[in-house]
Amino acid sequence: MTTTFHRLLLVVSWLFIGQTAFAQKPAAIYPGELWPDSEGNHIQAHGGGILKIKKTYYWYGEERRKGLDPDFRYVSCYASDDLVHWKFKGDALKLSEPDSAGKTWVLERPKVFYNGKTKKFVMYFHLDGPGPEGGRSSYKLARVGTAISDKPEGPFTYVRSFRPLGLESRDIGQFVDDDGSAYLVFESRPSKGFYIASLSADYLNVEKEVSFIRSPLEGGAIVHYEGLYYAIGSALTGWRANPNKYATATSLAGPWSEFTDIAPPEANTYGSQSTMMVKVTGTKTTTVIFLADIWKPATQWDSRYLWMPLEIGGGKLRLPAPRPWTLNIKTGEAAIIP
Numbered sequence: 001m002t003t004t005f006h007r008l009l010l011v012v013s014w015l016f017i018g019q020t021a022f023a024q025k026p027a028a029i030y031p032g033e034l035w036p037d038s039e040g041n042h043i044q045a046h047g048g049g050i051l052k053i054k055k056t057y058y059w060y061g062e063e064r065r066k067g068l069d070p071d072f073r074y075v076s077c078y079a080s081d082d083l084v085h086w087k088f089k090g091d092a093l094k095l096s097e098p099d100s101a102g103k104t105w106v107l108e109r110p111k112v113f114y115n116g117k118t119k120k121f122v123m124y125f126h127l128d129g130p131g132p133e134g135g136r137s138s139y140k141l142a143r144v145g146t147a148i149s150d151k152p153e154g155p156f157t158y159v160r161s162f163r164p165l166g167l168e169s170r171d172i173g174q175f176v177d178d179d180g181s182a183y184l185v186f187e188s189r190p191s192k193g194f195y196i197a198s199l200s201a202d203y204l205n206v207e208k209e210v211s212f213i214r215s216p217l218e219g220g221a222i223v224h225y226e227g228l229y230y231a232i233g234s235a236l237t238g239w240r241a242n243p244n245k246y247a248t249a250t251s252l253a254g255p256w257s258e259f260t261d262i263a264p265p266e267a268n269t270y271g272s273q274s275t276m277m278v279k280v281t282g283t284k285t286t287t288v289i290f291l292a293d294i295w296k297p298a299t300q301w302d303s304r305y306l307w308m309p310l311e312i313g314g315g316k317l318r319l320p321a322p323r324p325w326t327l328n329i330k331t332g333e334a335a336i337i338p
């Protein structure tokens with residue numbers, strides 16, 4: 001009896017110690033680890049993008065949790081006021097096969113813009129599939145899809161799909177400049193490069209080519225920092241990581257410099273692929289965060305995130321080796337946990 005009681009006590013104490021240790025893990029960003037939302041579920045916002053409305057950050061991405069209805073594709077929405085703690089706001093978009101895209105159609109890399117004039121939230125995503133003729137490739141259509149909502153968390157209503165500027169478009173990225181101008185970044189295989197294109201006044205169309213960067217790169221991410229534009233891209237290696245590279249320009253229209261590695265090339269971007277750069281300007285400093293996905297193609301729901309503050313300035317950009325770090329959203333300061 002006593003032995004059983006003691007054993008039970010031991011188990012309970014172990015559980016307690018374990019829980020306390022877990023609870024005491026400092027509030028930080030842990031690149032590559034599971035990232036629990038406020039309900040303890042791993043965040044499902046892959047190939048994602050961030051939109052800031054007043055003091056709230058919204059994180060949209062491919063939702064790939066287990067048990068989703070295979071007849072639909074889902075875009076998730078999470079909200080946070082510090083970029084560290086995230087609350088799941090639900091499925092911003094739940095879409096069944098649009099425009100005869102084909103049974104194996106894909107929805108990737110959703111990005112949401114807020115249009116202050118129309119007061120609408122406009123979502124862009126890479127829409128692809130074999131198309132009406134079918135076939136084995138799910139990447140034949142090469143279009144963007146758009147969806148619209150009155151609220152950041154949705155529900156978004158599908159609008160249409162098209163090829164931006166009439167061009168094949170696969171990975172997309174989003175860039176909003178300091179003056180509020182909104183751009184879609186898209187990779188176009190036949191042109192062997194990627195485009196930066198401005199949106200129409202209502203954001204529902206891609207209107208004008210601003211820059212074409214002749215470099216076969218996807219996962220395009222752009223930031224405007226201390227008077228320079230920095231563009232990051234990833235080589236066309238499917239889900240496999242590769243050394244992501246960056247170029248700079250004094251004007252968004254270019255000319256752009258040559259592309260250089262953002263990290264030691266043998267590190268393969270520490271197993272990740274770029275999706276966006278986010279600039280956090282606080283009372284003391286500005287931090288630019290590199291947002292990337294660590295894809296797990298066979299177990300997509302378990303794909304991880306690599307978010308790290310970049311060393312950036314004077315035309316140089318470097319992604320440091322991933323380590324846990326904290327962000328002070330008020331001051332803008334990032335600190336690596338020693």
Ligand code: DGJ
Nearest residue numbers: 047108171218219238239
């Ligand atoms: C690389 C892209 O960046 C991803 O979004 C996805 O399309 C994979 N290719 C598919 O192989």
